[in-house]
Amino acid sequence: MAQPDLNRPALPGQAELQSFARVAAHLLAERQVRAPGMRTVKRRAGVGVQHLDHRDYAPGDEVRHIDWRQTARRQRPIVRQFESETVSDWVVMLDQSSSMAVHGAAKWQAAASGAAAMCYALLELGHRVGLLAFGRGVRAECRRGRGRNHYAAVVRTLGGLRPALAGEPSDLGGCARRLHGDASVVVFSDFLGHDEMRRDLAALLERCTSLHALQVGHAAETRLDAAGDVDLVDVETGARLGAHADAGAAAAADAERAAMTRRLRSFCERSGIAFTAWDVQRPWQQTLIEHLARARDVC
């Protein structure tokens, strides 16, 4: 079994985040909220009159929004950001169960990177963003906030998270009760709980404005680094199963994993949940941008 790297997750760098945020801004700014209970929220970065913040100039920005005083001081073009009339609250939920820690914690690393990028992009657009890590219950929470300073708080929260190697199941439904007020929710999880956690997603959908589900998966999940008769142990429940490890078993596990994804995707389509199955071998930028583009039609 590979040793999981459970140290501080290697979060994306500033350049990567800015690049992703610029693309994500276009996908998020023109989004039409269609979910039930839709309402206008405040303090969203966009076109408005209330000055909100500054940021670096990017091609396509209005020249008239350049803050020449700040540009002269920082020796690079800086534009003013104004408070949008349609800002909203977002909560990023991160699965910290033991199943995220297997196979070198690759799923955990990818999910943490994706969560950090989503938080950054949303904060850049002026949204209030909160972070919630869940396992058997809520394991960590960064309350909603806005601005770059809040991103630093998000990063500090992420840096302190370490999934348990064993005995930590996922209870997403239980965490739904911790959501207060209207917010859009993004869930990063492998959804390897009972019933692919569809019941939990349904409960969560009742309490949020819109729901995004990113199923984090790893090809190694359906491989066993052993041959012959083995004693399989579920890292979350501790349940044991005698099995015979060979190529046929791996193929059957692949098929079962695909079936689980298929059932989850079907459920999300029926429920209006933006769903993406993410193999961690793919870059997080590509996965998140494709998800946001798909979400414009779903949510």
Add this chain to the structure above:
Amino acid sequence: MLSFATPTWLLGLLLVPVIRWLHRGGPRLRTVPVSSLALWRKAATPGPAAGARRPPDPAWRRRALLAALLSVALAGPRLAVPVGRVTLWVDDSLSMLTRESGGTRLETGLATVARELSSAGRSDVEVRTLGNPWQARAGLTPEVVAVLVKEAGQREPAPPPAGLRLADRQHWLLTDGADPRLTGPDAGAMYARVFRLGEATRNVGVVRLAARRSLREPDRLDVELQVRNGGDVVEERVALLESGSGEVARWPLRLEPGASVSRSAVAPSSAGLRVVLQSRDALEADDTLALDAQTLAARRVAVDARCPAAILAALRTHPALRPAGVAAPAELAVECGASVGTAAVPRIRFALDQVPEALDGPWTWSSNVGAAQRRRIEGLPLRAAGRLAPRADGDSQLLAVGGTPLIVRRRTGGAPLIETALDPESRGGVDRPAAPLLVALLVDEALSASLLDAVAVVERDAQSVMVAPRADPGVVTTSVGRQVTQSRDGTRPLLVAALLVLLWELAALLLRWRRERVDAEAWSR
């Protein structure tokens, strides 16, 4: 056939079913953590049916094998294996050269053994002789037979040494049985087969011929010979003593069975003497005996003309010396002030440069000088007539009196040089001149030989002329030979096998321990 030294240890085999019972719980499977068991439902192995048992841990076979190997090894298994290798011991005594109807006993016997080996299909054969047991020859080939016949009779046979009585070989013996020492209870017990041959029982042989210088006639030798009847009937022979100049003496002999007779004669000095028995018998090799008398020939001595008359007289009366002129090649030089010999020739040098004076003080002899010679010299009223140079490195002092060296052996790098300061003209009385005994001592030291006591002898073992076999001829297979198998100890191979299985078990345990440690570390985080 398998047997055990301590079969009680075989009770340890009862551990095998116990080990099997202890492993009834099945193998200890490797634990593999997975993210969800739901993915692996189709790979699940069915559990044992109702009433059925789980297959035991396969490791029980390895552990049971280890216990079984140790139990059997401790029981001391002995396996009877056929003995295929043969060592042929050949009695190469003189009697084996006795001529029978079909040739000598040795030739006939070797042919018989060769046929027997061929018919028995024995190919791994080594041949040793009782006279030279440490030399082994592979196979009984014609070349080996020729060498054995050529070298027979040259050494005294003896029973095989204990170090060569190897238990993993069959030992065969070819003998005529004339020498009871070779087939005695001690040696005979080792032989699986004994080939006895020989029918001739009559033989007379010369067993000794000796010669020494005649004290009364310096140019003649006193000779003695001994003849023995090795047969079992009264024999009559004529013994001829011959020298280089022809027949010296002739004796008609009548010998009782087993009896010996001796005869003496005076023969002229000669380089060789020979005794021949006339009316030869089946064993011709012992009818003749030759003696090399070269060692008894007189040595030529070169003498310094300035030597006193006493020295010259002593040299002339010495039976083993013959004074020669200065120009003649000499084997010894005697100097009294002038040099008459080279460094390659042993020399005796007299220091006579002072007025003789009596010796005073205790006598100190070198241990190289014999006790008899010391007694002869110490009884003489010797005087010192000179002074020797101080002793140098490598010189050895043969005699000193009162701390004064009187006889010294000088180290010259060539032949010995004996220096003396004793007065050869010392006299204890008219009838006891000192020079002859003093000169004899010095000559013996210079030549490193005892010339006055020299005796030339050639003799053969009296047993060697005994040719009558002690038993009937034929091939005897002993109780040892009827044992076509030998017991081989199987403990060591079993212990080696048990050690290998133990290493196998330890390696398996080590691998499992490492695997479980990695899993435990991963789970403990």
